[in-house]
Amino acid sequence: MPNENFNDLAAFAVVAQERSFTRAAAKLGISQSTLSLTIRALEERLGFRLLARTTRSVAPTDAGQRLLQIVMPNFAEIEAEITALSAIREKPAGTVRITAGEHAAVSVLQPALKRFLPDYPDIQVEIIVDYALTDIVAEGFDAGVRMGEQVAKDMVAVRIGPELRMAVVASPAYFERFPPPSTPQELAAHNCINSRLPTYGGLFPWGLERDGREVKVRGEGQLIFNSLSLRLNSALDGLGIAYMLEDYVMPYIEDGRLVRVLEDWCPSFPGYHLYYPSRRHSSPALALLADVLRYRGR
Numbered sequence: 001m002p003n004e005n006f007n008d009l010a011a012f013a014v015v016a017q018e019r020s021f022t023r024a025a026a027k028l029g030i031s032q033s034t035l036s037l038t039i040r041a042l043e044e045r046l047g048f049r050l051l052a053r054t055t056r057s058v059a060p061t062d063a064g065q066r067l068l069q070i071v072m073p074n075f076a077e078i079e080a081e082i083t084a085l086s087a088i089r090e091k092p093a094g095t096v097r098i099t100a101g102e103h104a105a106v107s108v109l110q111p112a113l114k115r116f117l118p119d120y121p122d123i124q125v126e127i128i129v130d131y132a133l134t135d136i137v138a139e140g141f142d143a144g145v146r147m148g149e150q151v152a153k154d155m156v157a158v159r160i161g162p163e164l165r166m167a168v169v170a171s172p173a174y175f176e177r178f179p180p181p182s183t184p185q186e187l188a189a190h191n192c193i194n195s196r197l198p199t200y201g202g203l204f205p206w207g208l209e210r211d212g213r214e215v216k217v218r219g220e221g222q223l224i225f226n227s228l229s230l231r232l233n234s235a236l237d238g239l240g241i242a243y244m245l246e247d248y249v250m251p252y253i254e255d256g257r258l259v260r261v262l263e264d265w266c267p268s269f270p271g272y273h274l275y276y277p278s279r280r281h282s283s284p285a286l287a288l289l290a291d292v293l294r295y296r297g298r
Helices: 003-018 021-028 032-046 062-090 102-119 172-177 184-189 228-236 246-254 284-293
Strands: 051-053 058-060 094-100 123-129 143-147 156-159 164-170 192-195 206-210 213-217 223-225 241-245 259-261 272-276
Touching: 003 021, 003 032, 003 051, 003 058, 003 062, 021 032, 058 062, 094 102, 094 284, 102 123, 102 143, 102 228, 102 246, 102 284, 123 284, 164 206, 164 246, 184 206, 184 213, 192 228, 223 228, 228 241, 228 246, 241 246, 246 259, 272 284
Parallel strands: 094 123, 094 143, 192 223, 192 241
Antiparallel strands: 051 058, 143 272, 156 272, 164 241, 164 259, 206 213
16 A cells, blocks of 8 residues: 555544544644545545544444454554654664774774663673675674774764874894894895785785885784784794884883884874764664764873
């Protein structure tokens, strides 16, 4: 049935309940003549009269009463669902699915959830750690987290973290066996702990830059991982040099378990952004979480 027929049925239900075209028209916010034409058109489509009209009163016919008994419970159910949806808006609930890399999940999302979730017990957050540039719409995610320069232009992007910086590190024991590199080119003589990410296909290149000069290093090594913790632990074990996010390894640099090299070759770059397709289609739960995650500086 076309949508306008549902509107006609709703109009009929109001007239039948009010037993007055005047009161029904006022309740619906339309003129009496428009309402009368609507009911007449509905009766003509159905092929029988729904309302018995006199100069003093309006009442459902037997057919009208039967139709009213059918449509009223459905309209009541629809009204109840609309009320429930309004309650969800006022008290957000539901599941928010996010895809993110391991570092973003641990360093940005997890601390925010500690602040966010206790205030909203009806919201569930699912985080899938994935290094691929996932199509969040096709894969059924509400949002994703990427570095700023990786976010597609047609997405809403919310900055959720500060600028980031990489660090080239190894253990003191490693540098006792091999001299620390002073240039990116010298990394070729070292055992580099590499990572292979779906985003890049091959080994993740070490992007080093100084004074406007950019160098992409693809060092050789015995170890290749797709895990932050495995790269970190291998560097701590003295198995090679690792290229990792600065904030992740800084505690180990500060306590002397890791030594940093080529620091002047590691400039900062745009940090993490939460991205999703459209503000119009984002859920209240996602909107609240995005506001909590929004980076406001230090």
